[in-house]
Amino acid sequence: MSQEFRIKEKGYINRNKTINFKFNGKNYTGYEGDTLASALLANGVHLVGRSFKYHRPRGFFAAGVDEPNAKLQVELNGHSEPNVNATEIELVEGISATSQNCWPSVEFDIGAINNLLNKFFPAGFYYKTFMWPKSFWYKIYEPFIRKAAGLGVASIEKDRERYEHKFEYCDLLVTGSGPAGLASAYAAAKSGAKVILAEDKHRFGGSLLMDDVSIDNLSGKDWTDKIVSELKEMPNVTVKNRSQVFGYYDHNMLVMFERTGDHREKKSEFTPRQRLWYIRCKEVILSTGSIERPIVFGNNDTPGVMLSSGAKEYMKVYGVLVGRKPIIFTNNDSAYETAIEFKNNGVEPLILDTRKEQNSDLINEAKNKGIKIKFNHAVIKANGYKKVKSAIIGELSDDKTEYKNTNNVECDCICVSGFWTPSVHLASQSGNKLKFDKEIDSFIPDKSKQNEITVGAANGDFTLKNTLNAGFKAGNEVSKKINNKDVAIQVPNVTEKNHKVHDKFWCSPLPKNLKAKRFVDFQNDVSVTDIEIALREGYRSIEHVKRYTTLGMATDQGRTSNLNGLQLVSNIENKIVPEVGHTTFRPPFTPVTIGTIVGREVGKHFMPTRLTPIHEWHVKNNAVFVDAGAWKRPRYYKIGNETMLDAANREAKNVRDKVGICDVTTLGKIDVKGPDAAEFLNRVYTNAWMKLPVGKARYGVMLREDGMVMDDGTTTRIAENHYHMTTTTAQAANVLSHLEYYLQIIWPELNVNVVSTTEQWAGAALAGPKSRDVLAKLFPNSNVSNETLPFMGYMEANLFGIPARIFRISFSGELAYEINVRSDYGMFMWEKIMEIGKEYGIQPYGTEALSTLRIEMGHVAGPELDGRTIPYDVSLEGMVSKKKDFIGKRSLTKLAFNQQDRQKIVGLIPLDRKTSIPEGSHLVLDKNAKLPNPKLGHVSSSCWSVENNNPFSLAIIKDGKNMIGKKLFAVSPLKNKSIEVEVISSHYVDHEGKRVRS
Amino acid sequence: MLYIKCPYCGMRSQNEFAYGGDASVKRPELNKDVTDKEWDDFVYNRKSLRGKHIELWHHVSGCRQWFKAQRDTATHEIFKTATMNEEI
Numbered sequence A: 001m002s003q004e005f006r007i008k009e010k011g012y013i014n015r016n017k018t019i020n021f022k023f024n025g026k027n028y029t030g031y032e033g034d035t036l037a038s039a040l041l042a043n044g045v046h047l048v049g050r051s052f053k054y055h056r057p058r059g060f061f062a063a064g065v066d067e068p069n070a071k072l073q074v075e076l077n078g079h080s081e082p083n084v085n086a087t088e089i090e091l092v093e094g095i096s097a098t099s100q101n102c103w104p105s106v107e108f109d110i111g112a113i114n115n116l117l118n119k120f121f122p123a124g125f126y127y128k129t130f131m132w133p134k135s136f137w138y139k140i141y142e143p144f145i146r147k148a149a150g151l152g153v154a155s156i157e158k159d160r161e162r163y164e165h166k167f168e169y170c171d172l173l174v175t176g177s178g179p180a181g182l183a184s185a186y187a188a189a190k191s192g193a194k195v196i197l198a199e200d201k202h203r204f205g206g207s208l209l210m211d212d213v214s215i216d217n218l219s220g221k222d223w224t225d226k227i228v229s230e231l232k233e234m235p236n237v238t239v240k241n242r243s244q245v246f247g248y249y250d251h252n253m254l255v256m257f258e259r260t261g262d263h264r265e266k267k268s269e270f271t272p273r274q275r276l277w278y279i280r281c282k283e284v285i286l287s288t289g290s291i292e293r294p295i296v297f298g299n300n301d302t303p304g305v306m307l308s309s310g311a312k313e314y315m316k317v318y319g320v321l322v323g324r325k326p327i328i329f330t331n332n333d334s335a336y337e338t339a340i341e342f343k344n345n346g347v348e349p350l351i352l353d354t355r356k357e358q359n360s361d362l363i364n365e366a367k368n369k370g371i372k373i374k375f376n377h378a379v380i381k382a383n384g385y386k387k388v389k390s391a392i393i394g395e396l397s398d399d400k401t402e403y404k405n406t407n408n409v410e411c412d413c414i415c416v417s418g419f420w421t422p423s424v425h426l427a428s429q430s431g432n433k434l435k436f437d438k439e440i441d442s443f444i445p446d447k448s449k450q451n452e453i454t455v456g457a458a459n460g461d462f463t464l465k466n467t468l469n470a471g472f473k474a475g476n477e478v479s480k481k482i483n484n485k486d487v488a489i490q491v492p493n494v495t496e497k498n499h500k501v502h503d504k505f506w507c508s509p510l511p512k513n514l515k516a517k518r519f520v521d522f523q524n525d526v527s528v529t530d531i532e533i534a535l536r537e538g539y540r541s542i543e544h545v546k547r548y549t550t551l552g553m554a555t556d557q558g559r560t561s562n563l564n565g566l567q568l569v570s571n572i573e574n575k576i577v578p579e580v581g582h583t584t585f586r587p588p589f590t591p592v593t594i595g596t597i598v599g600r601e602v603g604k605h606f607m608p609t610r611l612t613p614i615h616e617w618h619v620k621n622n623a624v625f626v627d628a629g630a631w632k633r634p635r636y637y638k639i640g641n642e643t644m645l646d647a648a649n650r651e652a653k654n655v656r657d658k659v660g661i662c663d664v665t666t667l668g669k670i671d672v673k674g675p676d677a678a679e680f681l682n683r684v685y686t687n688a689w690m691k692l693p694v695g696k697a698r699y700g701v702m703l704r705e706d707g708m709v710m711d712d713g714t715t716t717r718i719a720e721n722h723y724h725m726t727t728t729t730a731q732a733a734n735v736l737s738h739l740e741y742y743l744q745i746i747w748p749e750l751n752v753n754v755v756s757t758t759e760q761w762a763g764a765a766l767a768g769p770k771s772r773d774v775l776a777k778l779f780p781n782s783n784v785s786n787e788t789l790p791f792m793g794y795m796e797a798n799l800f801g802i803p804a805r806i807f808r809i810s811f812s813g814e815l816a817y818e819i820n821v822r823s824d825y826g827m828f829m830w831e832k833i834m835e836i837g838k839e840y841g842i843q844p845y846g847t848e849a850l851s852t853l854r855i856e857m858g859h860v861a862g863p864e865l866d867g868r869t870i871p872y873d874v875s876l877e878g879m880v881s882k883k884k885d886f887i888g889k890r891s892l893t894k895l896a897f898n899q900q901d902r903q904k905i906v907g908l909i910p911l912d913r914k915t916s917i918p919e920g921s922h923l924v925l926d927k928n929a930k931l932p933n934p935k936l937g938h939v940s941s942s943c944w945s946v947e948n949n950n951p952f953s954l955a956i957i958k959d960g961k962n963m964i965g966k967k968l969f970a971v972s973p974l975k976n977k978s979i980e981v982e983v984i985s986s987h988y989v990d991h992e993g994k995r996v997r998s
Numbered sequence B: 001m002l003y004i005k006c007p008y009c010g011m012r013s014q015n016e017f018a019y020g021g022d023a024s025v026k027r028p029e030l031n032k033d034v035t036d037k038e039w040d041d042f043v044y045n046r047k048s049l050r051g052k053h054i055e056l057w058h059h060v061s062g063c064r065q066w067f068k069a070q071r072d073t074a075t076h077e078i079f080k081t082a083t084m085n086e087e088i
């Protein structure tokens, strides 16, 4: 029979809708409103996985975010996700889950042999065992650890789901919809504040769904429904369920993920699976509640052992019995509610209370219902392998360190309660230093560092009355701050049961004759013994103990284990817990999928793409593109079966022999305007700018203040107070910021404005001996002769009715021009040039050919201007004015920059005239020298010289000036090459620079 | 992520800004003889102090203005922002 542990007519599930699902290959059913965990428990399935280190069988331990064991591999909508918390994922039709960390199956796991060999897996096991020899790492240790320790399997398929990001601003963010959260959200909302209420579960209410209380004569659930429906009506309130706030960052920026898709049976194509919210809020109320902590005892990880609060939630919310013969093991009153709930459902529980006999509302109710209670008793050890079968219990001695008597009691589950731990993770992330509250043996928030306040159980307040009071008060305080409104809310009448003080009993001692592991951290398999070993080996700082034992380092962040671990350390060290301190809480509070973090920024949306107005033409003409920052630039235009090198050589040769055209729209362009523009340029560039006439261009080099070359380019004087500056594609944004820095901060007295015009102009470089012929036909009404438009000349002209700018500048070393038109006319210009250039044999060329042309000429570019070269290094010292001051000039006097053997740019050719020299190769004197082989320099740029038909490279090399003619080796361990090279001048072609002036 | 008040645009998230370093550094005047130490103090030497720090920010994805902010380097609290010609 299916769902045999389902209680009739209990819970908030929808029994009219049966849902089919699979677990480890078997078919099961559950109901709408179940989690995967509650549905499995309804079917009597407790064994869900194997533990991390020892591969011990593990079962459900909790019902929510505190679950340490039930991490499953879940298949849904065609994708597979590891480490999904079964207590948090809602049941939907077709979901299929499998256990992790077990092989071949969860029922029979070979790795469980680790459990028998456990003396080989003590604390610090990884540190001690896998230390050496180093060579064992890749072949033996790492594969072993990976196979043995792997939890789930990450999918290697592309994630086809959609994830979204959202930015939100509000007056108040309330995290958690238990009594504290509802009260504070309600009070603040009433004053008109913009409120977001976030609840990580699908149902609102938190503890109100489970606890036996009444508010204004309504049950906790009914009161929750009333408040939530009122909140939802208010236009100033956003109420979000399935939404976990997982990170608290600076300036009240909180991050939340919302599960928007997985719970839907039919999801539209555009519904995201999850949504990440960045929420900037004026105030935060943390109402994150508390988590029950376990009591540690022997074999306390056996399936069937779980938190008492979890057992109660399964009964009350999901109508599921976690066992029919329960033992309730507690040091406080709250577990009595679990016992009473069992009894109400016809199950006879046995309560073991570590305290002396006493009376309270709850204890008396349990007594009156005839529930068996053994005071002064503890569970010593659970028996059973894949499921609890019985428990050894004992009557505690007066000092609670041993037992007066012990016996074995049959049971099928043990519900344990070691009191409550406030969830202070978000408060701690906000910068709030925690303080220890002796009354509740836990840390609670101390002084706020940001605009946040913690209320309710998260603040150590465990009574409903106080919690509601604090909530309403906090909400009202926030509205006073934000809207200056004082909206006093009538605090409702509350009925709840009083509790007696809990017992500071958190670990059952083991009698000498009993052997059993007592786990503190389930998810990372850390036992009491491991912590004892760490301390015995000298670890004292709790941060060190944590790392050595891995206590609290798993994805559950030690939610159920932190305090017990601290208690253990403090006991052994004979300190009180606050002296031991606590480890740091860091985001995320719960695991977040990578997809959610990435959001829509995948594939082509990873970053913006910048296309030139001529892009379509490049596509049609078989351009192969390369990314230049966000730009797509044609790398080469492929014809037939050409390789890249073939194409680049053909294109470059065509420039040298005839004429080529290159899309240079991507070059940075900056308009520099104002009466002081010349003076400004004079300070920015290393060379002189005061005397540049209108209609002329000049090449300029700019430095950083530390003397390193920042960028180079030509700047043209368009009009008296108007200059057109160009930068390299890569440095365009940096140069603009640089100029703004000097104009706004250093020299505000200069009357100059700068603005980027990169997007406004489309540019085409026309290069090659035939370029003037093409130009003349393009501009039949303008005189473009060498006399009227000489090298570094500029003119404005008319391109078939369109205003154009012609610059006679050259990057290739050939006779060349650059034509700019308004971006909208870019394509027109390009097509016109191609049409007219046809008879001259024009061909487009891409960045590969562009590089070839400039390398052959010894022109430096990005690889040489790498932020580590001064003008001398790249043979630009001729550009440095001796007469005037400029940015970075003072640095050039540094001793290191004036050494005789200072590095300098040179050319290289392989002795065999055949082998290309890989860029990045190191230059050494002797390729066989002992390592480390002294490095003389490196190869910065390489090409195939189309002019000389052999490889040619540029290199920056120590004492480059005196190295011409020497023979060296270029070694590239990366490419496994060592090539004998000859050092030559960096100007391999047209030494005198005649062509550009021709 | 910090929340920064651009003196021109108002409150904006940190990802619109670029950090510009210590605002108290003064560039030596042009054409003036400076010692190596003065120059190195300008180019390289920074205090990396803990606590209140007056620094430069650039609203790169906004109005493109440089401005000053007084921020606590330990807590990230921003006490004040000001335009370049205002005192902070």
Ligand SMILES: [Zn+2]
Pocket (backbone or CB within 6 Å): B006, B007, B008, B009, B010, B059, B062, B063, B064, B065
């Ligand atoms: Zn701004």
